[in-house]
Structure formats: structure tokens, C-alpha cells
Amino acid sequence: MSKKEIDRLLTSYLIENQAKLYRLAYSYLKNREEALDAVQTAVCRALERQDRLRDPNALRAWVYRILVNICYDQLRQRQHIVFADTDTLDTGSYEDPLPDDSDLAARIDALPPDIATIIRLRFYEDLSLREISAITESPLSTVKTRLYAGLKKLRLSLEGVNVIE
Amino acid sequence: MNELEKAKARYLETPIPAELHHRVRIAIRQGRQNRSRKNWHRSFAAAAACLAMLMGVLNLSPGIAMAAADVPLLGGLFQILTIRSYAALEDGVDYQLNVPAVEADSETAARVNAEIEERVDALLAKAQSDWQDYQTAFFATGGTQEEWGERQMDVIVNYEIKSQTETTVSFVVDFAEGWVSAQQQRFCYNLDLENDRDITLADLLGEDWVEICNNSILAQIEASVDDEGFSYFFPAERGGFTTVDTSTSFYIRDDGTPVVVFPEYTIASGAAGIVEFPIR
Numbered sequence: 001m002s003k004k005e006i007d008r009l010l011t012s013y014l015i016e017n018q019a020k021l022y023r024l025a026y027s028y029l030k031n032r033e034e035a036l037d038a039v040q041t042a043v044c045r046a047l048e049r050q051d052r053l054r055d056p057n058a059l060r061a062w063v064y065r066i067l068v069n070i071c072y073d074q075l076r077q078r079q080h081i082v083f084a085d086t087d088t089l090d091t092g093s094y095e096d097p098l099p100d101d102s103d104l105a106a107r108i109d110a111l112p113p114d115i116a117t118i119i120r121l122r123f124y125e126d127l128s129l130r131e132i133s134a135i136t137e138s139p140l141s142t143v144k145t146r147l148y149a150g151l152k153k154l155r156l157s158l159e160g161v162n163v164i165e
Numbered sequence: 166m167n168e169l170e171k172a173k174a175r176y177l178e179t180p181i182p183a184e185l186h187h188r189v190r191i192a193i194r195q196g197r198q199n200r201s202r203k204n205w206h207r208s209f210a211a212a213a214a215c216l217a218m219l220m221g222v223l224n225l226s227p228g229i230a231m232a233a234a235d236v237p238l239l240g241g242l243f244q245i246l247t248i249r250s251y252a253a254l255e256d257g258v259d260y261q262l263n264v265p266a267v268e269a270d271s272e273t274a275a276r277v278n279a280e281i282e283e284r285v286d287a288l289l290a291k292a293q294s295d296w297q298d299y300q301t302a303f304f305a306t307g308g309t310q311e312e313w314g315e316r317q318m319d320v321i322v323n324y325e326i327k328s329q330t331e332t333t334v335s336f337v338v339d340f341a342e343g344w345v346s347a348q349q350q351r352f353c354y355n356l357d358l359e360n361d362r363d364i365t366l367a368d369l370l371g372e373d374w375v376e377i378c379n380n381s382i383l384a385q386i387e388a389s390v391d392d393e394g395f396s397y398f399f400p401a402e403r404g405g406f407t408t409v410d411t412s413t414s415f416y417i418r419d420d421g422t423p424v425v426v427f428p429e430y431t432i433a434s435g436a437a438g439i440v441e442f443p444i445r
Contacts, residue, residue, distance in 0.1 A: 037435075040436060044195045048196040048197075103172075104168040105175045123169050124177070
């Protein structure tokens with residue numbers, strides 16, 4: 001694929017998927033202006049660094065990775081973020097009362113961002129675990145561990161949850 | 166509907182702001198520009214570095230190499246030289262510097278050169294401290310070395326000669342710092358070396374220059390409102406444009422048209438970047 005074709009492919013992808021990118025950014029930042037800024041920065045950076053995109057098939061994962069990193073950076077700048085250590089992640093016991101807010105969306109938002117990322121990408125954006133592993137730059141096994149830990153924390157039964165790789 | 170489907174439906178209902186598509190369009194343009202600028206910088210800097218090596222003048226005083234690239238000499242009254250040219254990746258900071266100076270027997274030129282040098286030094290110091298603060302916050306909040314990965318900051322100084330005659334020159338010096346957010350600044354210099362003074366908007370537009378500029382700028386702001394009533398410009402009562410004055414920055418285009426320049430965030434939202442108005 002020529003450089004020109006990649007530029008065209010990337011540009012149309014970004015234009016067609018801008019709402020998806022915004023929704024994802026908003027799910028992290030919960031702030032309209034910051035989410036707009038994050039999408040703008042991500043789009044700008046994607047165009048700027050398009051020469052680094054070697055495999056056009058990986059375009060979606062590549063763009064999401066840029067956006068997710070920008071959102072993390074933004075959260076870090078606010079210094080609100082606490083990344084989860086999966087080994088010590090408290091998945092809660094079944095005797096614990098459920099959080100007051102039993103709304104699942106709110107509980108997903110309350111997860112540590114690296115776990116929420118996997119849940120959002122898998123279930124909101126319908127991405128495969130392989131793609132999520134590329135986006136989060138973590139091994140597939142880590143993605144799986146985090147996904148299960150997250151689901152457990154959310155008290156979601158794994159039954160009927162379709163975990164496609 | 167199970168809980169996950171409900172959560173997904175709610176996620177998909179996130180309201181999408183009307184200006185998203187404008188912001189994306191601007192980002193596409195900006196990204197393309199940065200890309201070509203970066204490529205141009207790389208090749209220019211590489212060429213300058215090679216030349217410097219060849220001539221044996223590579224002078225590594227505080228990490229800054231002297232440039233070997235001169236801009237063609239015109240008229241003999243002055244020339245604009247690249248006095249510092251530097252391209253390197255150091256501690257995660259990607260420096261791309263091309264700093265100009267005016268070589269002329271002139272007090273105005275000496276003042277401009279000192280000012281540029283001071284601004285460049287301040288930019289480098291600020292960039293380094295911003296980057297350190299960011300790194301500290303990153304690791305203090307649980308970021309790992311692995312996640313830090315290829316993160317880097319771009320620090321760019323470049324200049325462009327907008328127009329020149331045998332006795333006058335108009336050039337801009339652009340500063341940019343880019344990482345999580347990008348900031349850019351543009352400083353304009355318009356020199357009349359024959360009379361050893363700065364060129365003013367009054368010189369170019371006559372005594373009614375304030376009115377001429379204001380009318381032209383207000384008309385252009387008016388014209389920028391799109392079909393959906395969206396504009397990047399702040400309304401006058403919320404800190405938007407009111408009037409030009411002697412501190413208003415401008416450069417002179419090749420065809421002699423003055424172009425008035427406002428810094429980021431001053432009269433329009435940050436997404437609009439640096440705002441420029443040709444005054445016709």
C-alpha cells in the first residue's frame with residue numbers, strides 16, 4: 001500500500017469513526033471538553049505519525065492505542081489514576097454487599113482504568129481480545145486475566161459472556 | 166436485556182458534541198502539516214549537520230551545534246542567518262531547532278537577536294521543566310517504565326522569512342512544545358534596516374490603520390461562522406476580539422499584505438490554534 005493510500009485510508013477511518021473515538025474518550029474523561037481535546041490530539045497524532053503504521057490491517061488497534069494512551073496521560077495529569085495490580089486486585093467476596101449504585105455502566109466506570117479499558121473495548125466496542133492486547137500493549141494472557149478479574153469484580157457471571165479471542 | 170447490553174446501550178447514547186467534526190477536520194489538517202514539517206525538519210537538519218561535519222565546524226558548546234546554512238545574501242544591508250541548528254533526541258525530548266539571527270550593522274537587529282535568543286533559552290528551560298514534571302507525575306501515579314515506553318516530547322523552533330526587499334525583512338519565529346498537549350507561539354519581526362527601525366502597521370496602512378484592521382478582522386470573524394452557527398472565536402463580551410493596538414503582532418506577506426497574528430487562546434478557542442488575518 002502506498003503512503004498516499006494509507007493517508008486516505010486513515011483519514012476516512014478517522015472521519016467515519018469520530019463518534020466512536022469520542023465515546024471512548026468520554027468514557028475515560030467524563031468531560032466533554034477534555035474528550036474533544038483528546039480526540040483532536042489523537043487524530044492529529046495519528047496523521048502525524050502515520051509513517052509508523054506498518055500494517056494497514058492493524059489500523060483500528062493502532063488508532064485506539066493512540067487515543068487510550070492520550071486518555072491515560074490526561075488522567076495522570078489530573079493525578080487521579082490508580083492502575084490496578086491484577087495480583088492484588090480485590091475482586092470482593094460474594095458476601096460483600098453490592099455497591100449502592102447497581103447500575104453496571106457506573107460500576108465499570110469505577111474500575112481501575114486499565115481494567116475498564118478491556119471491558120469497554122470488549123463489550124462496548126466489540127473488539128477481539130487480540131486487538132485489545134495490541135491496543136493495551138499487553139500480552140493476551142494479561143488481557144484475559146484482567147478481563148476475568150474485572151468481570152468478577154463486577155459480579156458478572158461468565159456464563160453467556162462471549163469471550164472471543 | 167441483560168446488564169451488559171444495558172450498559173452498552175447507555176454507552177452508545179453518549180451525546181456527541183456538534184463541534185466534533187470540526188475538531189476532527191482541524192486535527193487532520195494539523196496532523197498532516199506537522200508530518201510534512203517534521204519530515205522537512207529531519208532532512209533539513211540532517212543536511213545542515215552533514216555540512217557542518219564536512220566543514221569541520223561542529224561546535225558542541227552546550228549541546229548546540231553551529232549551523233552551516235545561510236540564507237542567500239541580499240542587497241548587502243543585512244542577512245538572516247541560522248545561528249543555531251540542532252536536531253537531536255535527548256532524554257525523551259526531540260529537539261528540532263533552527264534559530265535565526267539578523268546580521269546587520271543595526272541596533273534594531275541587535276535588539277531583535279537578543280530577544281530571540283532570550284526567548285529560545287526560556288522555551289528550552291520551560292520545556293525541560295514541563296517534561297520533568299510530567300515524568301515525575303507519571304511515575305508517582307503508578308506508571309511503569311514499560312508504559313512510559315516511547316513517550317517523547319517535541320520541542321521545535323523554526324523560522325520563516327515571509328517577505329524581504331533590499332532594505333526590509335519580515336520574518337516569523339515559531340515555537341512549539343508538543344506532548345500530551347501542544348502549545349505553539351509565533352513571534353513576528355518586521356525590520357526596516359535602512360532606517361534602523363521596526364515597521365509598524367501605520368507605515369503599511371496609513372493613519373487609519375486601527376479602523377482598517379478592526380473592520381477587516383471583524384468581517385473575517387463574521388465570515389467564519391458556519392452553517393450551524395459555530396465559530397471558534399469568542400464573542401467580544403467573553404474576551405473575544407475588540408481592537409488592534411501597537412502591541413498587535415503581524416508579518417508582511419510576499420504581496421505586501423500585512424497579516425495580523427493572535428496567539429493561541431487569546432481571541433478564539435485553543436482548537437483554532439494561532440489565528441491570522443490578512444488585512445486587505
